[in-house]
Amino acid sequence: MRLIVGVDGSEDAMTALEAVTSRARETGDEVTVAVYSHNDSTADVEHTVREQLLAADFDASVMTLEDDPAGQLVDIAETEGYDRIVLSGGHRSPLGKIQLDSVLEFVLLNAHTTVTLIR
Template sequence: MKVLLGIGGEDGALDRAIEEAARIGDDLTVAVVDSPEGDAATEELERYVRDLVASVGVGAQIRRVPGHGGSRLVEMAEQEGFDRLVLDGGARSPLGKVEIDEIAEFVLLNSRTSVTIVR
């Protein structure tokens, strides 16, 4: 299965999301979308993701995907024939409330590709 893992921040449980995405599919692409904190943060995030993918030990193509995160992921999944879109859903508030960010909301509401939120 061809899987697209979308990453726009490192608040959640990225290592688990990478492991789960690799478990679901045998052909994994990791898309690093623009961080809301700016270009420097996005570059930092991409470095972090590259290191993390290497340390988790899964094979994946890692791509930077500029623009509106949610819509770019939905578009990319459809145009390139991905079977599943995977997002990290591990972010929690100080109180422990689950946080659904703008990327996840957009993808859930607009994606025609099935979506997996990793907890």
């Protein structure tokens, strides 16, 4: 399978990426990491992602999504024939509520590609 994994640099997203790569190692899935940020520092997130991939010794392609990451994720997944979009399934608020950010909501509502949320 070809997976595109959206990573925003949050702790949850990095944990999700780790889960994806360790699973892909067994299944042989092809992984593309789509890096985006909520505060303009895509380069920092990309750096963190590349370090984690290197440390895990996992071969994945990395792309950055600058504007409208949600729209781009949906679009790229469709036009480039990915089988699945993978995202981390929401953050926890201080008192434990699950919070789904706007990227996640847009992708869930608009993707024709199957979406997996990792919690």
